[in-house]
């Protein structure tokens with residue numbers, strides 16, 4: 001399990017009077033909990049006074065407060081266990097998606113449940129579903145978004161067919177906790193209904209479905225269609241409530257809201273650092289070198305939060321909603337003012353650069369004018385799936401003369417689809433030797449985290465991870481220095497990675513140079529060219545921080561254990577499941593899990609469609625009703641309990657921390673982790689790969705070892721097995737030209753783009769960054 005860092009408790013230093021206070025400051029905890037129904041809530045404070053246990057403390061309190069313990073006759077020890085498991089399932093190393101975010105969202109949900117319009121209609125089951133969904137809605141979040149998981153061929157992306165990958169994982173993990181804590185078994189007949197509601201509520205938090213929910217909500221309000229006495233309508237309102245709670249941090253008082261903003265941006269920027277390390281195109285919104293927190297915030301507040309909260313306010317029209325809107329507008333104005341300051345500052349600096357260097361003109365005005373636009377236009381990018389052509393990939397710098405200008409001015413993250421805004425009025429002149437991105441970076445963000453960390457936050461993030469991050473994130477600068485020394489393509493990014501992605505290699509000379517770097521062969525001109533297939537391997541999670549990496553390893557180990565269990569099960573079976581490949585071809589059609597309670601998760605039931613019951617383990621899945629996902633089994637079955645994982649990995653983590661200290665940046669040998677399955681092994685495994693599709697039918701693929709494959713294996717290899725029926729393979733099996741894509745480009749980009757293109761284009765076409773204006 002990933003490392004959990006607890007804050008040092010004040011009482012530990014009180015050696016003289018050890019009995020004066022206890023470790024969780026009961027008085028203070030009580031004080032915070034007494035006001036937990038109020039909007040100006042500070043989850044960080046609760047976390048501090050509970051010694052980092054805000055999540056279970058809040059949830060157990062709310063379960064008592066709502067009378068859920070009595071109503072469902074729940075055992076308090078099991079309930080504690082449930083929330084302790086949930087807490088442990090969040091990654092404390094994520095700046096944003098950690099258990100404090102879960103606490104924050106749960107408290108917001110609690111506030112919404114208190115609203116008269118909602119409260120009077122709710123059943124105890126709906127209250128319990130809402131609270132559990134709120135607290136588990138980001139469970140086991142890896143700190144990177146769906147496009148990143150797709151781009152790195154993460155097993156979760158394959159498992160969930162690139163659709164609501166994280167949300168599917170969250171809700172299934174939630175069900176796992178319910179089972180593992182044995183709370184599920186106390187629920188009796190309502191368990192199925194509870195699970196259904198949790199699933200549907202969490203799936204609604206997929207931010208890429210915002211427009212879908214918003215339109216529906218608007219229509220219901222316009223036509224006055226909502227009737228809260230109807231279960232269906234109540235459920236819809238609870239979905240909207242959870243969506244609002246999830247993005248309610250902009251509506252908190254400024255001090256709290258600002259803190260969340262910094263944390264979420266830090267997480268984005270870390271993803272950008274990972275992308276850079278992996279030689280993937282850096283998502284604009286995640287590029288600490290080219291965008292800024294105020295720009296991200298101003299765009300997010302205006303384009304994502306305001307539209308939803310305006311409708312929410314229209315629905316509620318209460319003191320609470322008025323207060324939230326007031327905070328939102330106030331906070332938004334602050335961020336917008338900061339953006340204006342930044343723009344003014346940029347203009348000033350550029351003018352003074354121009355005066356100093358008026359003879360060294362380089363770069364085009366068009367490109368310069370793009371820089372403001374792309375930052376903002378891309379800010380939806382992280383939240384929405386990317387379109388294949390919306391972004392320029394990290395093209396290797398070519399050696400020929402014609403490319404030199406492009407090379408100087410090129411930025412990784414320029415979205416191709418963003419139309420050039422009208423040129424700014426200022427004169428655009430800049431130094432040839434100083435590429436735009438770096439120039440700006442040095443001015444605004446030196447490398448490393450931009451957080452203005454308060455003591456408490458620093459404790460949370462951990463000094464070692466911060467210093468590691470800054471060390472690693474500065475690497476690309478070094479590499480570009482090297483690039484200017486050598487005329488040929490720099491192998492800098494690959495130097496940082498344990499093994500490079502062949503995707504970035506375009507010529508044999510480059511391959512040769514790369515090979516020499518990998519095998520220590522001098523300057524690269526004499527080393528033999530390594531056949532590209534031996535270089536084909538892509539890292540999934542960059543080991544920037546050992547903690548993050550180890551957490552990921554634990555997940556993959558979990559998956560590995562799981563697939564072994566399944567494979568084992570399959571091998572016992574006489575394959576009544578062979579027929580399931582037929583089922584799966586039908587099931588391969590995108591199977592949206594509906595958010596409607598009536599049809600939702602029931603689609604996920606283990607079907608009776610010929611899926612065999614190979615052994616006890618698989619039977620357990622069916623017996624459990626709907627626990628069909630492979631990972632659900634991982635969470636629920638055995639060994640990999642949240643607690644035991646934590647115990648096991650704590651030692652590993654300590655070791656990792658030591659390693660981190662002694663290495664300036666991670667070393668190639670560290671790459672030899674479980675997730676990096678050598679693709680050369682793929683195909684040699686004789687194991688049967690089993691997994692479940694979304695309809696719950698078990699599918700077994702031909703032997704090709706994909707179950708053992710980690711996200712790191714190149715997607716392209718999947719087509720080796722013609723029989724394989726996993727979702728990714730389906731996409732890949734199309735025209736041959738689709739295989740020409742770079743390893744880093746999501747396979748399923750076309751499907752993704754369908755979802756987002758309209759919003760992205762809309763965003764790009766209507767956003768006027770220079771005026772911070774969004775015109776419709």
Ligand SMILES: Nc1ncnc2c1ncn2[C@@H]1O[C@@H]2COP(=O)(O)O[C@H]2[C@H]1O
Nearest residue numbers: 138207246247249250260261264297300
């Ligand atoms: N203040 C913020 N600024 C930018 N993005 C945000 C902010 N708050 C939430 N988000 C994004 O909105 C998403 C909502 O779902 P998640 O919590 O999974 O992840 C969240 C972030 O990606």
Ligand SMILES: [Zn+2]
Nearest residue numbers: 101137138246
């Ligand atoms: Zn969330």
